[in-house]
Structures are given as C-alpha cells and as structure tokens.
Amino acid sequence: MIRFIGLRVLQAVPVLVGSTFVIYALVFALPGDPIVALFGDRTPNPAVAARLREQYHLDQPFIIQYLHYLGGVVRGDFGTSFTGEPVADILARTFPVTLRLAALALVLEITVGVTLGLVSGLRAGGPFDASVLVLSLLVISVPVFVLALVAQDVFGVWLGWTRPTVGQGAPIQDLLLPAAALAAIGAAEIVRVTRATVADTARMDFVRFAAAKGMSRGHVARVHVLRNSLIPVVTLLGTNFGTMLAGATVVEGVFNVPGVGRTLYQAIIRGEGPTVVSLVTVMVVVYLVVGLVVDLLYAVLDPRIRHAS
Known part of the structure; x- marks a missing residue:
C-alpha cells in the first residue's frame, strides 16, 4: 500500500x-x-x-x-495581492467557506445520486426508472448558473424557505441552497452511472447465487450489488469534485458566498x-x-x- x-x-x-x-x-x-x-x-x-x-x-x-x-x-509563500494583503491570509479566510460548500454539495450528490441510482437500477425498465432517467437528463442539460438563479428565485425569493444570499460567516443553513444548486448536475450524472452499473451487476451470476442462498433482497443489494458497482461512481465523484471547485466560482457569485470562487472572479477582473x-x-x-x-x-x-x- x-x-x-x-x-x-x-x-x-x-x-x-x-x-x-x-x-x-x-x-x-x-x-x-x-x-x-x-x-x-x-x-x-x-x-x-x-x-x-x-x-x-x-x-x-x-x-x-x-x-x-x-x-x-x-517555501509556503503564495505572494501578496495588489492590495497589500498576503494571499495566504486571503486563502485562510475564503478557502474554508468554499471547502464547506463543496463538501456539503458532495454529501448531497452522493446521497441523492447513489440512492436514486441504486433504486432505479434494481427496478430497471419500470416507471420509476424511466422517470428518474428523464429527470436526470433534464437536470444535466441545464447550465449550473441557470440552476443557481432558478433555485435562488424559487426557494429564496418566492417561497422564502431560505435566505436568497449567504449571510455573514456563511452558516451551514445558508449554504444548503447553493450546495444543492452546485450538486444538482453531478447528482444527475451519479444517478445515471449508478443505475447503469447496478442494472448490469444485478444480472451477474454471483448476485443470483447470493439470492438463491436465501439472503434478503436488501442484503444482496447493499453487499453484492452496490459495492461491486461503486468503482465507476467513485471515479465520477473524484472528477465532479474538481468540477464543483470550478462551478463554485459561478454559484458563489450568484449567492454572494464569501469563498474562493468569488474572490477568484474579483481577482481576474482586477x-x-x-x-x-x-x-x-x-x-x-x-x-x-x-x-x-x-x-x-x-x-x-x-x-x-x-x-x-
């Protein structure tokens, strides 16, 4: 190792x-x-x-x-910004916020994507599977900045379920909506990949043998189907995390999140x-x-x- x-x-x-x-x-x-x-x-x-x-x-x-x-x-010296502030201080102030946002988005992506993908793959060909595939395709086709703006207007302005912009200190409750917008496309991709690999794995002989031994459907799904379907999902999750860091620039701008993405955009402009x-x-x-x-x-x-x- x-x-x-x-x-x-x-x-x-x-x-x-x-x-x-x-x-x-x-x-x-x-x-x-x-x-x-x-x-x-x-x-x-x-x-x-x-x-x-x-x-x-x-x-x-x-x-x-x-x-x-x-x-x-x-040497660990990232230089000094044109305003005279050390870049290390800027990172210390903004990076934890972006990391919290990305980690929260990753948790939402894994939870929603793997759960829906597993259920859809085990019920491949049914109405639930068809609905999930159509919904995931619609989400993937929408740019992240459109998702962020729609989520802000619908849940933050019209329904008032959460703040439309992130408050001072970027508390977790204010980051839920930006994290959901950031995770939506990745979760839709995870759903489709998980669904495909689960459907293929569920037809393999070792899964049928495990079911024939009298193991419960839930045990077979968790231990034999899901674990052997996770390598493509893990690969996509690693790629999506990098995509999240890039997408955070847009999402942080929409929701006024004081993170690396918004700071990076402002530094590019200057x-x-x-x-x-x-x-x-x-x-x-x-x-x-x-x-x-x-x-x-x-x-x-x-x-x-x-x-x-």
Whole structure:
C-alpha cells in the first residue's frame, strides 16, 4: 500500500508543476497593465508604478516571474495581492467557506445520486426508472448558473424557505441552497452511472447465487450489488469534485458566498496575477489530493488494483 501511495504522489508532482506553469502563462498573457488597473481612473505616479512592478517582478521576463512564484510556493509563500494583503491570509479566510460548500454539495450528490441510482437500477425498465432517467437528463442539460438563479428565485425569493444570499460567516443553513444548486448536475450524472452499473451487476451470476442462498433482497443489494458497482461512481465523484471547485466560482457569485470562487472572479477582473495563480494552484492541489483519495478507494473496493500496481 505504501508503494501504491508513493507512486501516485510522484505522478502528481509533474501535474502540479505543469498546471501552475500553464496557469501562470495564461495570466501573463492577459492584455493590459495590472499596475495601471490597480489605480482605476487615476494616473499612477511613474516612480510608484515602477516600484510596484519591481515588487511583483512584473519588470522581469515571464520565466523569471514564474520561477520567483514557484520558489515562493515551495517555501509556503503564495505572494501578496495588489492590495497589500498576503494571499495566504486571503486563502485562510475564503478557502474554508468554499471547502464547506463543496463538501456539503458532495454529501448531497452522493446521497441523492447513489440512492436514486441504486433504486432505479434494481427496478430497471419500470416507471420509476424511466422517470428518474428523464429527470436526470433534464437536470444535466441545464447550465449550473441557470440552476443557481432558478433555485435562488424559487426557494429564496418566492417561497422564502431560505435566505436568497449567504449571510455573514456563511452558516451551514445558508449554504444548503447553493450546495444543492452546485450538486444538482453531478447528482444527475451519479444517478445515471449508478443505475447503469447496478442494472448490469444485478444480472451477474454471483448476485443470483447470493439470492438463491436465501439472503434478503436488501442484503444482496447493499453487499453484492452496490459495492461491486461503486468503482465507476467513485471515479465520477473524484472528477465532479474538481468540477464543483470550478462551478463554485459561478454559484458563489450568484449567492454572494464569501469563498474562493468569488474572490477568484474579483481577482481576474482586477488583473491580480499573483492572487489568481495562487488561488487556482490551491484548487489544483485539492483536486490532486482528491484524485489520490479516489485511487485509494479503488484499492479498498477492489484489491486487485492495489496488487496490480
């Protein structure tokens, strides 16, 4: 198992370096002068502008800027935003909020997606199965920002079941509606994948043998059908978590959630390269960690994967 984990960690290193390089290159290629944008409509003093460019290494070639940034990341220094606040402080303030939102959305996605997918797969071909397939297809076809706006209007404004925007401190009860909007598309995908794998697994000989031995239908469904259907679901969950981090940018903007997504959007608008790259880098690290956890779950669900590695 240690060798298995070590190989996955080593594979993640070039991915992290490559992704940060691409992100930094894209930010570097953005048009405009971020120092001029920092002053808004005012004309910056040339001496002040020159000092700021030197402070943020903007007067040096791209590769030198990137190496400065990479060296800072290795030392745990994510740099300073153009407002003078350390990016580490911004992350400490916003990242826990986004993590709570994504974790809550993931719980909703697993609960709704796996439950509906399991029941639908065990009743494949019936009216419940057909209804779930149609509903999941409708949800998948709607963009996340449309789902967020509709949920905000219906449940937050018209029905008044919850606040239409997230309050100070982002309490859990205020995050339920944004989390549901964020999880909706992923849950619909989990439903379809779970339904397909459960329907295939339920027809296998070992499942029929377990039922023939007199085991209860619930025991067969939980132990023999569901566990052997989870590897495709776990793969999709790992991918969906990364999609959630990206979708959080939109959802946090709609519901005014004080998280990384909204901060990232504001940093892009202001042209704050160091802040943008650092926030995205942290998201990449989280995505790689989730990928490692998914690989470990593979090994738990199917020991043949661990031994083959």
